[in-house]
Amino acid sequence: MQLVYADEHGRVFDHPELLAVARSGDRLVELFEDELIPLPPGATLVGLPYTRAVGMDAKTGEMKAMAPGCQAVGALLPQGYTRYYVPGYMKTDKTQLLPLFGYTAVVWKDGEFYVAAGQTDDPEPWNPENCDRKELELQVDRLLKRYPDNRLYKHLSHCALEYQCLTASNTFLQRLEGAVPVSFACNAGCFGCISEQPDDSGFPAPQTRLKFKPTVDEIVDIMLEHLKTPNAIISFGQGCEGEPSTQVKLIVEAIRRVRAQTSNGFININTNAGLTDHLRAITDAGLDLMRVSTISALDEHYNAYYHPRGYTLANVEKTLRYAADKGVYTSINYLVFPGVTDREEEIEAMIGFARRTGLKLIQMRNLNIDPDAYLELIPKAKGEVYGMKTMLDIFREELPDVAIGSYTHVPPAFAG
Template identity: 70%
Template sequence: MNLVYADGKGQVYDHPGILAVGRNGDILVEILEEELIPLPDGATLVSLPETVPVGLDPDTGEMLKLDGYTAVGALIPQGYTRLLLPGYVKTNKDSKFPLFGYTAVVWKDGGFWIAGRKSDEPHKWNPENFPMDELRNRVQETLTAFPDNRILKHLSHCALEYECLTASNNFFHRWEGSLPVSYTCNAGCYGCISEQPEDSGFPSPQTRMNFKPTEDELVEVMLHHLQTPESIISFGQGCEGEPSTMASLIIPAMRRVRQQTDMGYININTNAGLTDHIKGIVDAGLDLMRVSIISAIDEHYNAYYRPRHYTLENVARSAEYAAAKGVYTSINYLCFPGVFDREEEMEAMIKFIRRTGIKLIQLRNLNIDPESYLAMIPKAQGEIFGMKQAIEIYQQELPDVIIGSFTHVPPQELRRRKNLV
């Protein structure tokens, strides 16, 4: 498997005399054949700014830097989990990568391969299923039908400018649609994609919503989307803060919707820190809840999320309450090779999942500058297993928990009875 690298003009090459390596955390490691899959459709190769690629001399086993060139990584589509970071060394230790998730890529058997695994069925999230010309027409039709709905206007920007697939679903009238509601947040996540301080060193790739919607606007969007048994409408999007801060809007809107239809599923993507707010939303008829989490260890969780007036214990209590009330609960597990697979991280997360009754683990690649992230979290305390083995351990320890990447419609026996009042 050959090292892949790029020149200053972005032209990509492979080196037949140097083997590719990856990074697990801050450790350069050999890439195993069993860790490789062909480059998925929809993946993009990118050069890593201010880096030098690193590979392995097949004769001596020594690590080699390829000076004068830049390292290359792959940005892989949703539904795939990276197992290793690209092999590189930064030439400027103060530089920070843009907020994307970079995956090790190699050249093998006449094609590009990545260190990754397919974690879910990506069909519904394949950009090829979102033709832009048709999307533009559907956006125009929807905005004409709802000219005063500011949420739909906001989502039209997300769909057309950021090519957000969840927002696009609102206009294609299918699958999981977006319902952003909050411009405020009770956390200051280090890798937040919609709001960063000016001195963070990396810009936010999205713009956060800047208005407070009305209850009528929420109801309008929900009823417009919840037209089939498989439809999902989701509070909590990348373009907003924490949705549960707007519980006073969400709760009456949900009740009004459920007075009119039992169709589809109402979901919230949340940090679940505001337990009383979550309880109110659950009691109003919530069907699905996805809890964003990076660690079940307080020091690590707090370093990344920087919670405001809540703790990891609040998160656990919220998840416990929702599960006890019949909500199908999952975690949005932000994964980083060399951290996700630490012994102490795995032990804590398995304990958290067992306690809270989580039914689904959604593996999501953490979009962050690796050096910045590793510098802010605790050092490893035990064995580091590697991503592939770590996922296999989760499967063994939690046989009744699904491991995927997306929000799923729950199986029939786990669906919460709708409250039509």
């Protein structure tokens, strides 16, 4: 398992004398065969700027940093895969923060690239290679012409064509889960927000946030267009917006109008679940699915990352319990990071949280963050670090009624 690194021109090499190592939290660790899979289709190799790759001398076992200009290499994984380790690296400039991506350790083995990850869901529906770009352009043009005054379609066309957002693309291709963003405001100040960052944060936000308040007509147009098949999913709450439940009146009215015209498909909300009263109203209007974003079931860790405004983790739990009691298929968007999520105290807290809230699905989502900045932000480990692979095994054993996946699904009773 050879070290992989990149030169200043972006060319990728393997090192004949250094073995690959990875990071779990702030520790450099060796990799084992059962923690590796071939580089999945749709994955992308990227250099980590301001870093030097670190490997292990095969003869002495000594950790060695490569010369300046030899960057660490990581893989950005498609949906369906959960990383076990971050690439091994050291920073050349600690004042510089890495772009907001979920870097996965990569090695060269048996003549091909392997990654430190495991498959936690069917990758094919969300494989970027299955998005026909030519067909997407045709469908974007068709719907923009059909709805020339709908600002949401114009916004989503930019997300689909420029950012290559698959959820936005689905909205035009009318397949799988589509997007209907509604909010430019948020009641949290997430440390790693991908759509809005303070000017002095040091993080370049990879996409821009919705800048207008849509009308109910604009929202309903998109929902009705997408909900034409029984298994379609249309979702409030995208990476290009704030917290959707801040626009509770728009959402409630839109759901009621749509459900008065069709019973097709599933209406989902991706939310931080802090505004419990708002989400009760949305649930009662006819919500089918709810996915709640969380990074931890421990208050100290949760608060350090989300900076919640006017709510607590207890509100999140209360919202999930209410939705589950009303028959909504509930899941969490679990932002996971090797060496943190797999800590003993984190695992125990999440098992309790899942049991109390009646969760149906845990979506394992690789956290897009600069590892060093994240580790400085959150509490230190208090117990043993089990490893991501072992953590998943524990969840499957302790939570037999909770599915492990990577993205939003049609409830099993309706699948197919």
